[in-house]
Amino acid sequence: EAGVAQSPRYKIIEKRQSVAFWCNPISGHATLYWYQQILGQGPKLLIQFQNNGVVDDSQLPKDRFSAERLKGVDSTLKIQPAKLEDSAVYLCASSYPQGTQYFGPGTRLLVL
């Protein structure tokens, strides 16, 4: 079974630029999560999708972050414009309802 795929693996941008991350969940997983993990900290949930719908985006900085999940499968997370404090690893995970989350390898973002 293929795991959760994420791209790119690494990204370096300058502040005020835009960036987008892509996630392809495990086939059949209805729930998709995006996390931000700053070095030395635990994952912070940014947004959770159940199929196409948003279940929880209470910690998503909506003035600069946006996310969508097309047709209940792939998802993109966008930051526009980026700030220095957005430097982090962005993790995508997916699961069946009430199931275990499986994580992708993450995208490491550095904002200069």
Add this chain to the structure above:
Amino acid sequence: AQTVTQSQPEMSVQEAETVTLSCTYDTSESDYYLFWYKQPPSRQMILVIRQEAYKQQNATENRFSVNFQKAAKSFSLKISDSQLGDAAMYFCARISGGYQKVTFGTGTKLQVIP
């Protein structure tokens, strides 16, 4: 706020010895699931063990076992016969509610001493 607390930022254990990582949580839900995840320095998060709240029996997975105390809202992870490859960050997590809302703890960094 429904929180997950890991009170040990760092732990160390001698190789082949046993170590227990602590986790407490808060929830108003009756239906929830608890997890321990491992994150090695490469940063890929890997499931270690899972516990359903409705099950009284503690989950075990080879050298990993949990002590689930539902009334005390405690969920500790015991690693037996520690190996060098066990060195990693360990995160406790809870999923609860109809929409499976997730909360992670702040993590415990485990060092294994040869």
